[in-house]
Amino acid sequence: GQNIDQPTEMTATEGAIVQINCTYQTSGFNGLFWYQQHAGEAPTFLSYNVLDGLEEKGRFSSFLSRSKGYSYLLLKELQMKDSASYLCAVRESGGYNKLIFGAGTRLAVHP
Amino acid sequence: NAGVTQTPKFRVLKTGQSMTLLCAQDMNHEYMYWYRQDPGMGLRLIHYSVGEGTTAKGEVPDGYNVSRLKKQNFLLGLESAAPSQTSVYFCATSRRETGSSTDTQYFGPGTRLTVL
Helix, strand or coil: CCEEECCCEEEEECCCCEEEEEEEECCCCCCEEEEEECCCCCCEEEEEECCCEEEEECCEEEEEECCCCEEEEEECCCCHHHCEEEEEEEECCCCCCCEEECCCEEEEEEC | CCCEEEECCEEEECCCCCEEEEEEECCCCCEEEEEEEECCCEEEEEEEECCCCCCEECCCCCCEEEECCCCCEEEEEECCCCHHHCEEEEEEEECCCCCCHHHCCEECCCEEEEEC
């Protein structure tokens, strides 16, 4: 079956670093996306991994290990505006760019 | 350049009523998707379309119908609304797969539907 697991909630302090983990078991794999979703808004794209390793983009980095079915999103120098939900999504290998989403991790950043 | 738009933004229905949600895009994307998002369950795919005139079922299609008569529009219909269809509905679009980060889906602002 298809299963994507993320922690439900996390809290962190402004200026700190936080790592949000995602594990997946899917029938096929063709890439992993991370999205940010502020309350009441649409998800927006953060990062994409298709090969093993680390992708860095400013304060955000994402890591993938295909053999372990594992990814993480690393947020550095946390700001209050980073308080949001973070969605992990696996692209299926059957085509048509279909995604399977985890339930999301709600991150609260406090002063 | 509006990207992906959805109408309406909010709607309240009574059980048994029907309605149509409209998704429009000006990104010239081939693929379009309808999701519902419920607390604790993440985004679940209802139906999707890979081109004008084509539609296919997703993970949770029951109780919904879709149509894509024009490339830029994707309609989601509820023929007889039920309280279980209370949710936030998101439309998304994407280009054909190339294996790069530009394959990401782009989401509309969402429609908040309550069925009483």
